[in-house]
Amino acid sequence: MSGLLRAVRQERGMTLDDLAADTGLTKSYLSKVERGQSVPSIAAALKISRALEVDVAQLFSDDPEVSTISVDRAAERGADRHHAVAARMLGKEMSPFVVRPGRTFTTHPHPTHLGQEFIFVHSGRVELSHDGRIIALEAGDCAYFDASAPHKLRQIGEDAAEVVVVAGNAPRPGAPRRRG
Incomplete structure (x- = not known):
């Protein structure tokens, strides 16, 4: 301990x-x-x-x-649309997910959050709606953006899409900044 x-x-x-x-x-x-x-x-x-x-x-x-350390095996992920990576790891400054977007943009009650977000399209093709702008992304493409603007993903094309999403946690108010 x-x-x-x-x-x-x-x-x-x-x-x-x-x-x-x-x-x-x-x-x-x-x-x-x-x-x-x-x-x-x-x-x-x-x-x-x-x-x-x-x-x-x-x-x-x-x-x-x-x-x-946290190891996440693909075979253990199942068919969930959103899978939190390293869910049990302590002190994370990022929140990683493996996401399998649906064919339509979802209506999410919280389309924004503090901090930043990084997405990497592992397979398939997706559209990212960020602050009203639609951006097409293919396997291998990535985007990094301010997550305080409304954003959502959807699959385009026939092939199933899988996206790695990493949300950066915003520092808590008054917290000392990391030095490094």
Whole structure:
């Protein structure tokens, strides 16, 4: 747990001082938790997970691979139209999906979100509607755009389309920017 908590905090670009300010816990206590010298109460664990924006169960998982790598096998994906990639991985700054668009633009109640989005057409052909503009994309094509404008995809042509969509999470207000 100790290495995992430290890794997620550092991924978020937070210092122990930042985490202490966000949780109301002391820097020395958080340091002890990170080093495995103290076990947090449920209330403290919830404060820490909220501040780091991760699920408390994952944050205190005993499985170190949950946070360091996620492998997604094509054979295990099924026929879902939207498949979240690396759903159990902690500290993600991106939200990747494999999408199989339908033949019509869907009516989505939330056609926008904060941040940016990248799409790569793996197979087939699609149309991207972005802020009222229609853009045709073929296998191998990609697009990167501001996701705060309305956007949606649809398959065109006879061949089934598969698209990799990566949504970049917008930083939370007041969060320190990653240095690197």
